[in-house]
Structure formats: C-alpha cells, structure tokens
Amino acid sequence: MEPVAAGEFAGRQQAIHAGSHGVIGRDAPFAALSSFTLQAMIWPTTPARGRQALLGKWSEPDQSGYALVIDNDATLALMLGDGEDNVEIVSSGQPLHEREWYLVGASFDAETGEVCIHQVPLVENPLANSVAEVCKTRTSRRPGRSHAPFMIAATYGGEAGGRAVGTHHYNGKIDSPRIANRVLDRDSMTALLQRPIPADLRPAVIAAWDFARAIPTTRIEDASANRIDGMLVNLPMRAMTGYNWTGKEMNWQHAPEQYGAIHFHEDDLYDAGWEADFEYTIPADMRSGVYAARLTSGEDEDHIPFFVRPPRGSRNADLALLIPTASYWAYANEHMVVESSGSEIFNGHLTSLSPEDLFLNAHPEFGHSMYDVFFDGSAVCHSSRLRPILNMRPGITISWVGPGGNMPWQFNADLHIVDWLEAMGHDYDVITDDDLDDEGLQLIGQYSAVMTGTHPEYVSTRMWDAFDTYLRQGGRLMYMGGNGFYSRVAYHGTLPGVVELRRTEVEFREKSAAPGEYYHSFNGEYGGIWRRIGRPPGTLVGVGMAVEGFDICGYYRRKPGSYESRAEFIFSGIDDEIIGDFGVVGGGAAGIELDRCDGDLGSPPHTLVLASSEGLSNQYLPTVEDCLMISPGLGAMDNSQARGDMVFFETPNGGGVFSTSSMSWSGSLCHNGYDNNVSKVTDNVLRRFLDPAPL
Amino acid sequence: MYKIDPSRKDLVEEFRANPVGHHSADLQQMLNVVRADPFPGKYVLLCVKPHREWILGRLSGVRGDPVEVVDDQVFTCAEDAEWEVFKRRWKTLTGEDLN
Numbered sequence: 001m002e003p004v005a006a007g008e009f010a011g012r013q014q015a016i017h018a019g020s021h022g023v024i025g026r027d028a029p030f031a032a033l034s035s036f037t038l039q040a041m042i043w044p045t046t047p048a049r050g051r052q053a054l055l056g057k058w059s060e061p062d063q064s065g066y067a068l069v070i071d072n073d074a075t076l077a078l079m080l081g082d083g084e085d086n087v088e089i090v091s092s093g094q095p096l097h098e099r100e101w102y103l104v105g106a107s108f109d110a111e112t113g114e115v116c117i118h119q120v121p122l123v124e125n126p127l128a129n130s131v132a133e134v135c136k137t138r139t140s141r142r143p144g145r146s147h148a149p150f151m152i153a154a155t156y157g158g159e160a161g162g163r164a165v166g167t168h169h170y171n172g173k174i175d176s177p178r179i180a181n182r183v184l185d186r187d188s189m190t191a192l193l194q195r196p197i198p199a200d201l202r203p204a205v206i207a208a209w210d211f212a213r214a215i216p217t218t219r220i221e222d223a224s225a226n227r228i229d230g231m232l233v234n235l236p237m238r239a240m241t242g243y244n245w246t247g248k249e250m251n252w253q254h255a256p257e258q259y260g261a262i263h264f265h266e267d268d269l270y271d272a273g274w275e276a277d278f279e280y281t282i283p284a285d286m287r288s289g290v291y292a293a294r295l296t297s298g299e300d301e302d303h304i305p306f307f308v309r310p311p312r313g314s315r316n317a318d319l320a321l322l323i324p325t326a327s328y329w330a331y332a333n334e335h336m337v338v339e340s341s342g343s344e345i346f347n348g349h350l351t352s353l354s355p356e357d358l359f360l361n362a363h364p365e366f367g368h369s370m371y372d373v374f375f376d377g378s379a380v381c382h383s384s385r386l387r388p389i390l391n392m393r394p395g396i397t398i399s400w401v402g403p404g405g406n407m408p409w410q411f412n413a414d415l416h417i418v419d420w421l422e423a424m425g426h427d428y429d430v431i432t433d434d435d436l437d438d439e440g441l442q443l444i445g446q447y448s449a450v451m452t453g454t455h456p457e458y459v460s461t462r463m464w465d466a467f468d469t470y471l472r473q474g475g476r477l478m479y480m481g482g483n484g485f486y487s488r489v490a491y492h493g494t495l496p497g498v499v500e501l502r503r504t505e506v507e508f509r510e511k512s513a514a515p516g517e518y519y520h521s522f523n524g525e526y527g528g529i530w531r532r533i534g535r536p537p538g539t540l541v542g543v544g545m546a547v548e549g550f551d552i553c554g555y556y557r558r559k560p561g562s563y564e565s566r567a568e569f570i571f572s573g574i575d576d577e578i579i580g581d582f583g584v585v586g587g588g589a590a591g592i593e594l595d596r597c598d599g600d601l602g603s604p605p606h607t608l609v610l611a612s613s614e615g616l617s618n619q620y621l622p623t624v625e626d627c628l629m630i631s632p633g634l635g636a637m638d639n640s641q642a643r644g645d646m647v648f649f650e651t652p653n654g655g656g657v658f659s660t661s662s663m664s665w666s667g668s669l670c671h672n673g674y675d676n677n678v679s680k681v682t683d684n685v686l687r688r689f690l691d692p693a694p695l
Numbered sequence: 696m697y698k699i700d701p702s703r704k705d706l707v708e709e710f711r712a713n714p715v716g717h718h719s720a721d722l723q724q725m726l727n728v729v730r731a732d733p734f735p736g737k738y739v740l741l742c743v744k745p746h747r748e749w750i751l752g753r754l755s756g757v758r759g760d761p762v763e764v765v766d767d768q769v770f771t772c773a774e775d776a777e778w779e780v781f782k783r784r785w786k787t788l789t790g791e792d793l794n
Contacts, residue, residue: 341732341737344730345731354742551716618723
C-alpha cells in the first residue's frame, strides 16, 4: 500500500514521568504560612523503599520548603529546607510497618523552632510497637519559599514539557490529609479527622481534603471553608477503603465516608504527556481501516497503529469490524511473566522475551497492563492508551503465547481478520470499543452485521447494552474469537482512552482487587466477570469462556447441528467433517482460549452447536470459575467441559449470532490462499448476515 | 512428592521428539517438575530476530533487573531451545548429561 503521507522529522528523546500524586494549584494559602501542622492517615505499602513524600510544599531542585515524608530509614519525618543548602530532617526514629494504618503528623512552631512528630498506629502491636511522638527538637531552619506547588504523595521535581514533575513518589494509601496554620497537639489532630470539622478547629484549618468526594473524577476537594481543591495526576486508585472502613459495607457509594483513601503508586501512569513531533490530518474521504504510522531511523523501524473510522453518524459499508480496544488497553505493555516463575508450567513452553519485553522490563515508567501488579504488590486496575504501547504493534507477539511467542495476540491476531476481509474483497468499516462505549447503539445500529476481533474480553456496560439491543432489533453479530464478553470494565467519564477493571471473586487473573474495593471508581459499577454480574456471555453470543491453553491448537469436528437446515447456509459447499486442522496459529482453528455452549453460561435454548473442539493438549485447563470444587482430570484431554463449541442462533426480528468461540480461528483463514473450510464457513456466514432477509 | 526417575529415558526421548504439545501423563508429570525451576536463574528465550532466532537467558525474578544472557548459542527453532534447556535442567536434577 502506498503511504498516504511521508516526511522527515527530527527525532528526540522524551521522558515519561510515572507516579501518581495530587497537586494543589493555588499557592497563596501556603506561601503565607509560618507555623503549621501537616497530618494524614496513611497506609504505607513500601516504607523501606527510600524517601517518599506524603504532603508538603517542597522544591527538590531548590531544596526548599517543608514536607512530611517517610524517610530513607522508613521513619516518619519532617523535612525543612531554607533554599540555601540548609536542610534539616526531624524523624520519628521508629520505622513504619507495611500495610498498617497510622495517624501521622508534624508541626512546626515558627516562634520557637519546635518540631513535633506524631506517628500513631491505629492498631497497637505489643511486640512490634511503632508508635512515636517526638516533641523536643528545635530547629533553627525556616522553610524557604519556592515556586513548588503543594503536593500530596510526591514532591515537586521541576518542570518538564510544561508540566510539574513529581519526585519521591509515595506507595500506599493516604486518607484525610490536613494542613493547619498553627501547632496542633495529638488530640486536635485526632479531632480534625471528624466530618464536619469541629468548630473550634475551623479557624486553624488551611485545607482538609476529603478524598471521598468526587471519587469518579480527578479532583480532590477541600472540605474547609477555603475550598483549596486540587487535581490528581496519573490516576491513583480512588474508592479505596479508608482507615475507618468497617467491612460492613462493600460499596463505596453506600458509605463514602469509609472510602476516603486514595492509593498512590510510584508506577501509576495515565498520560505520558509527550509533545507532538508530527501531525497528520485524516482526510474526510479517507477509507475507514487499520493504518499505521511507519517510523524509520537508519535500520530501525516501528509502526504506530491507528484506526480510521467513518465520520460520526455515517457509514461506508454494511459490515463493521469492531476493534476490541478495551481489551487492547487491558493488555497494554503487559510484563507479568518476567516476574512469574510459574508461567512456563502454565504455558507448556519456555517464555520468549522480545526486545520490546526487555525494554519494558528496563523501563517501568511505560506503565502496566491490567495483568501486572504495582511495585508495591497491589493489583493494577487502570490502563490507558496515552502512552507508547509496545506490544500492540504489527509483528509483535506475546512472550507466553506459543513456543517462541509464535501465536499472535490481540492487535496482531486481529490483523488476520483484516487481512482476510481485504483478500476476500469484503467492504467493511472499522470502529472501536472506545467509539461503541461513547455512542452505543447509534454506532452499531447502522450496520447489517458486526464482526468482533479475536479476543474481545473486556466490555463496558454501555457496550454490552448496545449489543443486546442491536441483536434484539435484528442485528447480526459474528463473534470471531474466544473468551469474549468476559469481564466488565468502565471507561472514564471525562478522560479519554482509559479503562478501569476491578478484578473480583473468581476469574483468571494475576491478582484480585482488595476486599471492599470491588466497585469501579469511574462509574460505581461492580467489577469482575459478567457471569458473576448476572449477564453470562452466552446470553449475547451463545457461549461462554471454558478453557485456555498456550502451547498448540486443535481443530473443530462438526456436530449434528451443522447438518440441520438452520445451518445449511453456514456449511454450504463444505463436505468436510473436520474444520480447521491447519493454520498459522498453533496449527489449528480451535485453540488458545475457547468458549462452550452451556445453559449455565447463558446459552439460549435454541443455540445450535455446529462443531466442537478436539485435539487440545492437557495444557488446556478450564477457567477457574468452573472449578469451585477442584478434582483430578481437569485438562482438556480428560475433561469434556474443557472444550470450544462453534454455535449459531437466531435473535428476535430476524437477527442472528455466529460464534467461532476460538481465538485461533482467525489464524486459519489465510490457509491455502484463503481457500479452506474455515475461510468458507466465515464467508458463508458473512454473506448471509449481510443479506437483509430475516434469519 | 514426585521425584524424577533418571532411568525413564523413554520420557526423555518423548520430550525430545515433541517438546511442546501432547504429552503422555508420565511425561507431563515429569515436566511439571522439570519446568518448575525457581527464580533466580529461570531460563527464558531471548528473541534476537523476530520469529527466527533466539538465545538463552535467565531471569532474576526481580522487576527491572537485566536478563542474564547465558551464552551466544543461537537457536533457529524454539523447540531446539526447549531441548537444550531440558538437558541443562536434567543435569541439575539428576547429575546426568544427556546427549
């Protein structure tokens, strides 16, 4: 294909500043301070990690200001700097314990120079006491002034790309941070945790941020009369259980006062914030499709994919190829196997790390996927596209899928479908999950048929509802993959390109959300697999997740349903009993992750099973939610439930669903110059689905 | 707990012939031990040329640590590398050299 545009541009290195924190934009209330008290409830997850800032107005370049920190010796400390190379650190002298709630505070008396440190664990541990109250230290230092903003969970590290950069990021939760304009004793600090602020303390309060407010936003609101609101950078986790969470309520919307904590991480990342080096304006008449910006420098080459959709409210084809971007974001920059020694047993072959994997290992600032854990061990629940995503590039496979990483995943696997549509001459528009979440039925309702990608695993409620209505209105859906419509994600209300997933209860996952934190902060919905939310995938596509394996792929054998008249159009011109015992992905069309027809998985009673998988190895194991009682013989060679079923069923008003139920199906489409029974079945279904005659 | 029987060369040959995919129950049981070597030193493949060439590496298990390159032996087939790693692990587990 000829390039649509070309040019030479100067390359440059742009840094990514990961780490989440709060920034307070207004400076005046802090600049005027002389005496003060800083306090918060904290739940540190890596107190021994080195200096981590909790809150304060500290400029790292100037070594000026004040900040309450966890210091290099894991103790609570107040840092004072006069901006003239004089820095004094007053420490509690007692290391903080991991994952324990503390009331922490520090006061500074500008008249006397007295500094008091309060480090009070919420739960007393008789043999591991970490309480400390140090109130005797006098310092001659006075906090210097600087342009540093007041920050929470980091200190000001200077400017880059027009943005304030955080440094000394904190790992852990912060709840109820406050700042007062005078010295407060411990009783007053405790009283200041109350809502509303006690009347006698109100004159002293400069700011009392209540993180339980505005949880779905990036705003942090000040509950004091001063209304010194701030902003959160890089999406720390909100709707986190606070120091006062009782466990009686699991939903933050029912007891927001118990969800006043934010969990900050040094490795949170929403927006890399890179400045543009070149721009390309999509012409109005550019054909909808999958494109890439091809970058070359010497012998190095890279492709940055992008999707061109038709203008909003219009379409250029009867078929929409729905690119499962929510699932792309879920896997973006995944690197879990580098830290998991069990992955080789799980996958049945050696892990194969690409240069991109090694780069991500060396550059944690590129952020995580929803399969990774943070440095502090907590489960990642946000993933965004506003950063370089190295594993969603043409030609890049995934380290743990197939020997030598020979089975493509997500974007690369979906390119097999794009390739087939192009080779077969089918017209299609490209739309994405991000579009569908935004526009709902209005978007897909335009099309005679919608075709999915190979692994549309993550689905928002708005997406689900759009599919449901589309199918009831006579729409046609070709589900071209496996383990689709599995988990619920939430798109953000205002921020583009980011999804949230709280992994709950049971499902394949590296790590679950913490107790009491199962509801998404973006929209208040319960997270996890749709099956546990009362909408099993079968209700949409006739099948639901059954089994996965990552070594080789099997094939399909036709079932009696394929010979019924309802299926005649699907197998027209096909005499074969075996479907897809070939292909470039694992050698067969039934593999990697497969779905089963099962009433318990929501399959409608009239679902027609066309074929079932065979030839899977015992590396293929059932999904954990099917294994509430563990027993021997779980592998696919011994377990009839661990299979994939190709199905078809009719929906109201002449609509229908065809499900390949296999992620490797697309890898067989191109076999023998596209002349094969997988290609033929797909083509038969597509042609019939585009025919307006009711099914 | 299962222990590897060094006399089961039939399983070694079965693996050598087909390192990835369907295995007999006995070989699968053996592989569950052979492939369970822990961090640090977990063997991995490092891709030199996409889908064509690999070398052996070892992981520390610590995020951000560089991956140790074992040597400069290049494999043009991932299954060949499986056999090489199997031999190395067999030596560690049984003290025997396999040819």
